[in-house]
Amino acid sequence: MAEKMVAAITSMDEDFAQWYTDICKKAELIDYSSVKGCMILRPYGYAIWENIQGILDAKFKSTGHENVYMPMFIPESLLNKEKDHVAGFAPEVAWVTHGGSEPLTERLCVRPTSETLFCEHFANVVKSYRDLPKLYNQWCSVVRWEKTTRPFLRSREFLWQEGHTLHATYEEAVAETEQMLNVYADFHEHELAIPVVRGKKTPSDKFAGAEDTYCIEALMHDGKALQAATSHFFGDGFAKAFDITYTDKNNKVAHPFQTSWGCTTRMIGGIIMTHGDNNGLVLPPAVAPTQIVIIPVAQHKEGVLDKARELRDRLAKNFRVKLDDRDQSPGWKYAEYEMKGVPVRLEIGPRDIEGNQCVLVTRHNREKVFVSLDNLEEAVAERLEAVRQGIYEKALANREKRTYRCKTTDEIKEALARNGDGFVKAMWCGEEACEDKVKELTGVGSRCIPFDQETISDTCVCCGKPAKTMVLWAVAY
């Protein structure tokens, strides 16, 4: 009977990409639309995003940020003001050329990111050191005309948040960049139960126009890396390009220092590929639209549904709970909620009611426990925490198993061939040519220079010259 359930989706070991697509569709997260690369976020998928938003928004506000909303159109001349920035984004920009049937005098870009809009606005409103810092964030969608698309991982329009801040000093802006990276990292490791590596991008991999780009990198179940969030330090480059100035305490005109940071619906792809299994999605309790689902057993029997409703009302005070009283067999429902990744399932039938107990089943390991109804709230909270802990440890174990320390490119090739894709830790001399060469020889690209450095050897994995830093390498999504 167990075989019948897994037949619903492609096995992840057999074809990970197909498994991923099956989950997106069958867990009812998304549907495709008639525009290539533009996906429909269905209620269940959007609810995950709303939960992510709720948690992050609170963290942003508690660190002093305010939400704003910028227009979705950027005049071409504005986009062109910072040359590295425009070079980075121009190839994937969508353009509006007409208003009704009239051609526009200047075409408008649909925002791929909003640095230019924020800069234009900052230039208008910042006059004095008293106006600093500016700590802004916006929740919106952006458009990047990608060639090939995948649900959550690469779509032409995607939802995100972008923080944009202005500071009087270099040090304060760097501190902001680091602070926000840590907000993202904590969110991933605690709420999403996804272990991440914090680090800095190599110069060739920086955001277009940034002085430094920090990022967090996660390892997916199949051994490929996913950049989960980024935080950029801009120095005063944008401020100079957009003529943002203020008068400082000494009555001198100065340029402020700037940051931006963002994360996207891609995180949902990360959740799927980190925690999912052959029975479907596994959601971290913090963002699960339904944290606990109540399945009545023999629900037509006297008293069962009444008891189930009573439990639902009790649990609703502390949890996101759902009672499924549809006319389907319990087994059918078990399979459905496993597909949808509900962290904890509560089974309640006549025998349980007689014994003043119920069954709690944790999604990630299908462990069943009988608990007394007297302290159900505590038991549910404990089970949810067990899921969070369990999936984090499972993800961490996968990452550790797939982290290889290599001294030469041959060692990298051998490690990947023997154990499959994963994180490679190897030394680097700092030359872009070596970065490219490693990718060409082994297939793995540089992901970041981790803050937690190790000394794998004294020489560059590629050229053999003295090494400057340890770099994390991987095949990336």
Added chain:
RNA sequence: CUGGGUGUGGCGCAGUUGGUAGCGCGCUACCUUGGGGUGGUAGAGGUCGCACGUUCAAGUCGUGUCACUCAGACCA
């Protein structure tokens, strides 16, 4: 953008040498159902991705086109 794969009821598929579309699941109604997709009876639902062409006749052959999907390159 490059290279593969796939387009046939809602979903998954079959359809032979061209001859006028079929199966499973799902859906609707009723019955049945105690712990992992319960079983039964009856029913609804399709101009075969789109366009042009060949032919007496096209789901089937040809050309084009679009979409989805996978693998690269690029990106969050």
